[in-house]
Amino acid sequence: MGTSLRAAALLAVVVLSVLVSLLVTSVRQLGTRESPSASAAPGGVEEEEEALRRALIRQLHQRRKEMTPLLSPADPNPDAALGLWDEVPIGPRDQMGCDSLVDMRAAEVLGSGYTKLVVRANLARGQAPVALKLVNEQGIDMSKCVEDFKDPGGCRELVSYKLRREMILLDRLRHPNVIELKGHCAGVQGGGGGVERGRVAVILEQGAPLQMIQLLQSPWEDRFRVCLDLVRLLHFLSRSPLGSVGLLDFQPRQFVTVAGRLKLTDLDDASSEEAACRADADCTLRFPRRNFSLACSARGACEGLNEKRNIYNAYRFFFTYLLPHQAPPGLTHLVDHIMNTTGELKADINQTLEAFEHILLLYKSGLHLDNLPPSIIRDYTAVRGMGTSGNVEYRCWPSYSQQGCVLSVHSAREAAHICNSHPQCGSFALTAQRTWTGRLLAHFRSGFDRLVPDGTAEVYVKKARAPEAPPP
Numbered sequence: 001m002g003t004s005l006r007a008a009a010l011l012a013v014v015v016l017s018v019l020v021s022l023l024v025t026s027v028r029q030l031g032t033r034e035s036p037s038a039s040a041a042p043g044g045v046e047e048e049e050e051a052l053r054r055a056l057i058r059q060l061h062q063r064r065k066e067m068t069p070l071l072s073p074a075d076p077n078p079d080a081a082l083g084l085w086d087e088v089p090i091g092p093r094d095q096m097g098c099d100s101l102v103d104m105r106a107a108e109v110l111g112s113g114y115t116k117l118v119v120r121a122n123l124a125r126g127q128a129p130v131a132l133k134l135v136n137e138q139g140i141d142m143s144k145c146v147e148d149f150k151d152p153g154g155c156r157e158l159v160s161y162k163l164r165r166e167m168i169l170l171d172r173l174r175h176p177n178v179i180e181l182k183g184h185c186a187g188v189q190g191g192g193g194g195v196e197r198g199r200v201a202v203i204l205e206q207g208a209p210l211q212m213i214q215l216l217q218s219p220w221e222d223r224f225r226v227c228l229d230l231v232r233l234l235h236f237l238s239r240s241p242l243g244s245v246g247l248l249d250f251q252p253r254q255f256v257t258v259a260g261r262l263k264l265t266d267l268d269d270a271s272s273e274e275a276a277c278r279a280d281a282d283c284t285l286r287f288p289r290r291n292f293s294l295a296c297s298a299r300g301a302c303e304g305l306n307e308k309r310n311i312y313n314a315y316r317f318f319f320t321y322l323l324p325h326q327a328p329p330g331l332t333h334l335v336d337h338i339m340n341t342t343g344e345l346k347a348d349i350n351q352t353l354e355a356f357e358h359i360l361l362l363y364k365s366g367l368h369l370d371n372l373p374p375s376i377i378r379d380y381t382a383v384r385g386m387g388t389s390g391n392v393e394y395r396c397w398p399s400y401s402q403q404g405c406v407l408s409v410h411s412a413r414e415a416a417h418i419c420n421s422h423p424q425c426g427s428f429a430l431t432a433q434r435t436w437t438g439r440l441l442a443h444f445r446s447g448f449d450r451l452v453p454d455g456t457a458e459v460y461v462k463k464a465r466a467p468e469a470p471p472p
């Protein structure tokens with residue numbers, strides 16, 4: 001208990017220091033604070049405050065009720081579970097609590113949104129840093145609520161329900177492409193009321209925000225990985241323990257990467273219910289550039305709506321930007337097929353996942369390169385166990401290295417084909433380095449001074465060509 005309280009105090013300090021730094025950086029937030037009662041007429045103040053208080057309590061009840069379907073039927077007392085953070089029934093796995101935050105050092109803001117603020121926390125030595133999700137005191141959700149209800153403590157509690165809901169979803173929807181929930185710490189034991197209400201942190205594995213601009217400039221292999229991970233996630237969500245889950249707010253900023261793997265981190269807008277309907281017309285999926293109509297089922301639900309919305313959002317926010325551009329020539333017809341079936345909602349998530357896994361298989365095995373003539377490698381002299389020094393580099397795009405031309409290849413044969421297509425290329429080296437699919441990294445160069453022993457490398461030098469016949 002003693003250490004929990006210390007951690008709780010620490011948490012409050014972290015929240016404060018992060019807020020101070022946020023205040024300094026976010027100029028637009030300055031000066032927006034008003035004193036709540038300044039303009040109210042003296043006679044009506046108490047009545048008005050009472051009405052606001054009741055409205056806020058109604059909202060709190062509403063939020064609690066919305067969470068009931070997410071709790072598993074096995075929970076002994078779902079009602080109590082909704083009351084206090086400490087009783088939120090999360091899985092039996094090793095859970096981190098306030099105790100693990102006791103030796104927390106140096107927090108840094110990782111990201112923020114309408115609702116939440118995410119900071120990095122370094123824990124005791126030897127432990128990987130974690131991400132803490134907190135209520136964003138400067139966020140739109142808090143500002144709007146305080147404007148409406150003039151009660152920061154009550155508002156923090158109201159907003160913290162989104163965090164609580166997200167935590168339950170993260171626990172129920174554990175998957176390699178969902179950020180790992182490590183635990184939580186509620187700042188005040190017993191939720192004693194007053195301004196400390198809702199001061200809580202959800203402890204997550206730390207990722208890096210998805211940088212779309214950076215991703216657009218990366219090799220196709222990395223962009224394909226993001227799309228494949230997304231499809232694996234959507235396949236899981238379509239048949240999750242909570243039923244078919246739809247992501248209502250589907251944007252790249254809801255995702256992070258952990259060691260190159262895409263993970264969903266923002267789940268507060270996930271819905272596990274299909275929309276209710278009376279007629280087919282109620283089941284129209286509307287997007288800015290496309291509408292789709294679905295059937296209303298006999299039990300009065302738009303069956304399959306969540307899955308379809310997810311697929312189309314994946315198409316419009318991810319595939320269109322990441323997938324077609326620079327796809328390997330042997331795979332473009334398969335990529336085009338995916339673009340068409342997802343953009344037209346002609347394939348379900350099973351078929352879409354199958355199409356992606358098929359591409360991965362071909363790409364890994366090099367089967368898509370079947371039409372490269374084997375003789376192409378005869379243009380090169382191979383030197384095994386050697387690397388090069390005094391290299392003359394040239395740049396290509398999109399390269400794994402800023403300084404030179406480094407591309408992934410399936411084999412020396414594919415590398416030879418690439419070298420032949422670059423006018424500057426005089427040699428290439430294969431190293432032991434591999435990409436996430438297991439392909440080799442090949443270093444293409446104009447030339448080099450000499451060969452040096454290197455047990456892990458192979459150098460291929462272009463043979464001198466016979467002089468070309470002069471033009472007639």
Ligand SMILES: Nc1ncnc2c1ncn2[C@@H]1O[C@H](COP(=O)(O)OP(=O)(O)OP(=O)(O)O)[C@@H](O)[C@H]1O
Binds near residue numbers: 117208209255256266
């Ligand atoms: N585990 C994490 N590791 C690193 N960064 C993270 C992590 N989780 C979230 N972030 C970053 O913090 C940002 C805000 O988190 P989140 O999306 O959950 O908040 P939000 O208030 O719901 O945002 P929005 O207004 O976009 O819905 C994210 O966009 C992401 O960049």
Ligand SMILES: *[C@@H]1O[C@H](CO)[C@@H](O)[C@H](O)[C@H]1NC(C)=O
Binds near residue numbers: 286290
């Ligand atoms: C989608 O439907 C809405 C409402 O019925 C309509 O106003 C809009 O023009 C449609 N959009 C497209 C792209 O068809």
Ligand SMILES: *[C@@H]1O[C@H](CO)[C@@H](O)[C@H](O)[C@H]1NC(C)=O
Binds near residue numbers: 339340343344
């Ligand atoms: C899918 O293919 C059809 C037929 O070629 C074409 O008319 C349609 O525009 C394509 N749709 C998308 C989303 O690419």
Ligand SMILES: *[C@@H]1O[C@H](CO)[C@@H](O)[C@H](O)[C@H]1NC(C)=O
Binds near residue numbers: 350
């Ligand atoms: C999709 O695949 C799952 C198994 O992964 C299977 O249970 C389900 O029936 C399939 N759905 C359709 C529509 O084929």
